[in-house]
Amino acid sequence: NSKVIQTPRYLVKGQGQKAKMRCIPEKGHPVVFWYQQNKNNEFKFLINFQNQEVLQQIDMTEKRFSAECPSNSPCSLEIQSSEAGDSALYLCASSRQYNNQAPLFGEGTRLSVL
């Protein structure tokens, strides 16, 4: 019973199209993460936020993805121009600000790029 809400559950896009997914973190969790899980079950960290500020992001995210966590609105992750290799399960997670927290995960958005 995840309390991190991700929408949509499934997303189908053509190559070159934008793909946008949203995440509502658990109430009281200022830290938000995005991960990509591929068909080999490998997790790739994409980006994390504390409140509205980006803490870390990988190179791919910086170049082809845009992400934000505005106050009082859902967080979002958008692929500007989808590629076949972007087909994956995108997981959002949130945690409290304090150390040693285990992030709480949403059920994910499964993106298929045709």
Next chain:
Amino acid sequence: GDSVTQTEGPVTVSESESLIINCTYSATSIAYPNLFWYVRYPGEGLQLLLKVITAGQKGSSRGFEATYNKETTSFHLQKASVQESDSAVYYCALGAANTNKVVFGTGTRLQVLP
């Protein structure tokens, strides 16, 4: 870099048998990693099963146990008597205490036969 290696599945056991899923980690950039086991039951999202943040300590939940062994860099998951409802994919993970960012293994699918 930081990484986690776990038993490659699928693992099939009969109900009431014992279980061990091996997990070893390498934490090159994290001095004192936190260790987690997450689980994904069929049709559900990723959820935390147990966590241990101190070397030498044991975590337990739902009959599962795992001990944080810094000498062998291991965090094996064990259960004395599995149930059919334990059928799921289990992920070993390590986390950075200061950022809560998590590095996952590729998961072990467990099937428990009635």
